Amino acid sequence: MPKYKRVLLKLSGEALAGDKGTGLDEATARPVAEQIKKLVDDGVEVAIVIGGGNFWRGRSSDAIDRTKADQIGMLATVMNCIYMSEICRSTGLKTAVLTPFECGSFTKLFSKDRVNKYLGKNMVVFLAGGTGHPFFSTDTATALRAIEIDAEIILAAKSVDGVYDSDPGSNPNAKRYDRMEMKEIVDKQLGVVDLAAAVLCMENHMPMYVFSLNEENSILRTVAGETTGTIITAD
Numbered sequence: 550m551p552k553y554k555r556v557l558l559k560l561s562g563e564a565l566a567g568d569k570g571t572g573l574d575e576a577t578a579r580p581v582a583e584q585i586k587k588l589v590d591d592g593v594e595v596a597i598v599i600g601g602g603n604f605w606r607g608r609s610s611d612a613i614d615r616t617k618a619d620q621i622g623m624l625a626t627v628m629n630c631i632y633m634s635e636i637c638r639s640t641g642l643k644t645a646v647l648t649p650f651e652c653g654s655f656t657k658l659f660s661k662d663r664v665n666k667y668l669g670k671n672m673v674v675f676l677a678g679g680t681g682h683p684f685f686s687t688d689t690a691t692a693l694r695a696i697e698i699d700a701e702i703i704l705a706a707k708s709v710d711g712v713y714d715s716d717p718g719s720n721p722n723a724k725r726y727d728r729m730e731m732k733e734i735v736d737k738q739l740g741v742v743d744l745a746a747a748v749l750c751m752e753n754h755m756p757m758y759v760f761s762l763n764e765e766n767s768i769l770r771t772v773a774g775e776t777t778g779t780i781i782t783a784d
Contacts, residue, residue: 552774555594555668557676557695558585559687559705562603562629564762571603573629578636581706584768585673586640593772594668596698597675599633600687601625619683626687627652630677643672649681664698688746696753703750703757704771705742710761711779712741731757731783741781750783757781 560581567574588595604625608618627648634644645667647659656677657663667674679690695703709717710725712734717723731751734741741759742750750757760771760778770776 551588551591551593551772553593553701553772555698555700556588556596556772557691557698557700557703558595558597558768559691559703560597560599560633560762561707562600562625564706564708565599565629565633566603573603573632575636578633579640581762581768582633582636582640582642584766585637586642587769588772589642589671589673594671595673596664596668596694596700597630597633597673598687598691598694599626599629599675599677601629604628616683619679619685623650623678623681626679627656627677630675631655634673634675637673643670644675645672646675646677648678650678652678661697668698685745686743688742689749692742692746692749692753692755696749696755700755703755704768705757705759706762706768707759708761708763710764710777711759712739712781714739726779728780728782731781734781741779750781754783756783 565573565578567577585595601622605622608615630646634646637644646656647663648656649659664674676694679685679687680693691703712726713723715723731747734747735744758771758778758780760767760776767776
């Protein structure tokens, strides 16, 4: 049985690229969509934020202004959300893509009322475009939107299976935390999310579950409270 009624799922753009590392990979995205379909069928309301790292990560050179570079990143998240929205629709889900700025007929403008309306109709809502402002990461947008739409928890699906005290890729003795407080993320600057996002979560009592997207049915198991990973409390 699902443990949560309303969740905000954060997917990394790189996760959607699969082994290619860049762009989009349907073989990787489809199992994610199928898990989301099962969640909705079980009565869970799902909103989704996707990063843009499979297309764009910061400035490619000093010749590009930071504001413009961040705007490119925002558009990368819009592309990812439109793509993932279509993969979800192919499983039978109804979806909507919302952005904090006008994108013609591609998306609709974000508002909490619109999110509540769509989630109440069993639609999956994709929250694209970040905050709509430069200098804020998709981590910060995730925290902000989760708080704004009254999500119960942020489900952060990553390439690693939780929060470690050091980089597990370079340190085979790195220790994984099963449970920790958001304050520790801030105090130790562990880097699992940026500091602005961590502070937002801490001040607004928004918990986060960090887990690996690569484990089979990890989204479903996390919502049921069964998966391995790190629960970050914010009481």
